[in-house]
Amino acid sequence: xxxxxxxxxxxxxxxxxxxxxxxxxxxxxxxxxxxxxxxxxxxxxxxxxxxxxxxxxxxxxxxxxxxxxxxxxxxxxxxxxxxxxxxxxxxxxxxxxxxxxxxxxxxxxxxxxxxxxxxxxxxxxxxxxxxxxxxxxxxxxxxxxxxxxxxxxxxxxxxxxxxxxxxxxxxxxxxxxxxx
Numbered sequence: 001x002x003x004x005x006x007x008x009x010x011x012x013x014x015x016x017x018x019x020x021x022x023x024x025x026x027x028x029x030x031x032x033x034x035x036x037x038x039x040x041x042x043x044x045x046x047x048x049x050x051x052x053x054x055x056x057x058x059x060x061x062x063x064x065x066x067x068x069x070x071x072x073x074x075x076x077x078x079x080x081x082x083x084x085x086x087x088x089x090x091x092x093x094x095x096x097x098x099x100x101x102x103x104x105x106x107x108x109x110x111x112x113x114x115x116x117x118x119x120x121x122x123x124x125x126x127x128x129x130x131x132x133x134x135x136x137x138x139x140x141x142x143x144x145x146x147x148x149x150x151x152x153x154x155x156x157x158x159x160x161x162x163x164x165x166x167x168x169x170x171x172x173x174x175x176x177x178x179x180x
Contacts, residue, residue, distance in 0.1 A: 086125065087152040087179045095152065095177065099131060106143040108135030108171070125180075126154050131173045137161065140171060147175065154178045 010018075087095055096113055103110045116128035135143075140161075147153055153175070160172035 082149055082151050084178070085151040087177055089180065092120075092127070092179065095150075096129065098150075099129065099147070099175075102146045103131070103133050103135075103143060106135070106139045106146070108133040108139055108143060126176050126178050128157065129175045129177060131171075131175060133171050133173075134164070134168055135171060136167065137169050140169075150177075152177050152179070 092115065096115065100110050100113060110131065110133045112130070112132040114130050116130065119127040144156070147156070155176045156173060157176055158172070158174035160170075162170040162172075164170050
């Protein structure tokens, strides 16, 4: 039995085979080709990321080897340890001036340098100095090493670092010095 125009041109069995073939082609496209293209695009993105990382590693490798070699270099034996001496009462003013000069040598601006009056009047063998300075954090290390090399240096009791505008820091130190 033939019905309609299409049925009169093609037999029904051929139409069924044609529909099955078209469905197979569509299934092949949607189940194999499209996921393969997505997978290929994902792999291409991953390859680009890995290529960028390889290039970054190639650029950073000389820096890494230099820094690694520096870490393998023998470390300094220790901090300078000068012979310790006590500060005479008459030299306290000169010692405070010397602290200001050390700070200036390390590009730190001293805003306040005050000795603790209570420790100057008691019978103990040390006195405290409070120092407030502004400067770069990287300059603080050299300044602390220079303070530690003073013969009348006893210790640092407190370090207070606060960030201010820009790259500058407010650095507060409570320094203990020995005296007669």
